[in-house]
Amino acid sequence: MPTETEVLHDIDLKVDRGEFVALIGPSGSGKSTLLNIVGLLDRPTSGRLTIRGRDTASLDDTELTHLRGHTIGFIFQYHLLISAFTARENVMMPLLVDRGFPSGEIEARASRLLDQVGLAKFADNLATNMSGGQQQRVAVARALAMSPDLVLADEPTGNLDTKSADAVFDLMRQVNRDIGTSFLLVTHNLDLARRCDRIIEVVDGRIQA
Numbered sequence: 001m002p003t004e005t006e007v008l009h010d011i012d013l014k015v016d017r018g019e020f021v022a023l024i025g026p027s028g029s030g031k032s033t034l035l036n037i038v039g040l041l042d043r044p045t046s047g048r049l050t051i052r053g054r055d056t057a058s059l060d061d062t063e064l065t066h067l068r069g070h071t072i073g074f075i076f077q078y079h080l081l082i083s084a085f086t087a088r089e090n091v092m093m094p095l096l097v098d099r100g101f102p103s104g105e106i107e108a109r110a111s112r113l114l115d116q117v118g119l120a121k122f123a124d125n126l127a128t129n130m131s132g133g134q135q136q137r138v139a140v141a142r143a144l145a146m147s148p149d150l151v152l153a154d155e156p157t158g159n160l161d162t163k164s165a166d167a168v169f170d171l172m173r174q175v176n177r178d179i180g181t182s183f184l185l186v187t188h189n190l191d192l193a194r195r196c197d198r199i200i201e202v203v204d205g206r207i208q209a
């Protein structure tokens, strides 16, 4: 029998359209678990999660996958790019997987997104030949591919030097301001957290007042 661990308790969190929210807290406090639930990767054992006002509890796995693909983008600490693919091919992936996007426009959309993150010249570079900061910019472009309402970013700058971390943060902030994408950013970097609209602190699975 697997043992059940209760990780989150009494969480009441609302992210408004266009908000840029930092999620901070000690290691093991439940930040990633919360992100996985908000990102429809895990289902909560109790409680309610609504996205665009729609309760997600009654959705089956196919409906959840569709809703996730069309409303949420993900950026992780380790960029998780396919190293043997070019930057453009990596950004094209979510559009190819979705199958709803007109196939003739996929390459052009990926190129535009790379331009937006300042990597137009690197579109044909293999991911493996790019710096950590550049790879994370590709990951930002990939997260935006499906025009999500919300991007969930789990320590996206944790593996970068200070200068690259600042640049990737500024890029996300810019996207947030320019196109109104909401962000929920897990970070251990308090300087970056202070530059967000709001800071939520999770300790022992609870949001601190």
Ligand SMILES: Nc1ncnc2c1ncn2[C@@H]1O[C@H](COP(=O)(O)OP(=O)(O)OP(=O)(O)O)[C@@H](O)[C@H]1O
Pocket (backbone or CB within 6 Å): 005, 007, 025, 026, 027, 028, 029, 030, 031, 032, 033, 034
């Ligand atoms: N798959 C799992 N099985 C069992 N326990 C888990 C699992 N994933 C997480 N936990 C536990 O849930 C708690 C919260 O973990 P979580 O990864 O959400 O914390 P975190 O705040 O994101 O930590 P970090 O800052 O180190 O990434 C921890 O006690 C962890 O051991």
